[in-house]
Amino acid sequence: MSKDYIVGRIEDIPDKGAVAVKAGRQVIAVFRSGESLYAVHNTCPHKGGLMCEGEFDPERGLVRCPLHFWSWQLDRGELETDPRQMIRTYPVKVVDGEVVLSA
Numbered sequence: 001m002s003k004d005y006i007v008g009r010i011e012d013i014p015d016k017g018a019v020a021v022k023a024g025r026q027v028i029a030v031f032r033s034g035e036s037l038y039a040v041h042n043t044c045p046h047k048g049g050l051m052c053e054g055e056f057d058p059e060r061g062l063v064r065c066p067l068h069f070w071s072w073q074l075d076r077g078e079l080e081t082d083p084r085q086m087i088r089t090y091p092v093k094v095v096d097g098e099v100v101l102s103a
C-alpha cells in the first residue's frame, strides 16, 4: 500500500534536472521539465547506477544511466531497447507548489 510523501517544493528541482529524495525508506529520483515531473527508483535495476546522476533527455522523456548508458522511459519505466525490462516508477504531482510522491 502506497503512502503520500511531501518531498520538497517544485523550485527545489532544477528545470531539466533531477534530485534524489527520500520517501520513507526508499530513495527516488525526481526529474523536472517545466511543470512536468517524473519519479523513478534512484537505483538502476542493471547494476545500481544512480539515476539522479543520469543524463536526462526531457524532449524524449528518457534518462540515460551514468554507468552503462541504458536509457529508461521515465513515464512507463521501460528500458528503451527492451520494454520487458523495467525500472520502478512512482506517481508524482505538485500540490500548492509542493512535490507529492506516492511510494
Ligand code: FES
Pocket (backbone or CB within 6 Å): 044, 045, 046, 047, 048, 049, 065, 066, 067, 068, 069, 070
Ligand atoms: S547500472 Fe544502469 S545501465 Fe548498468
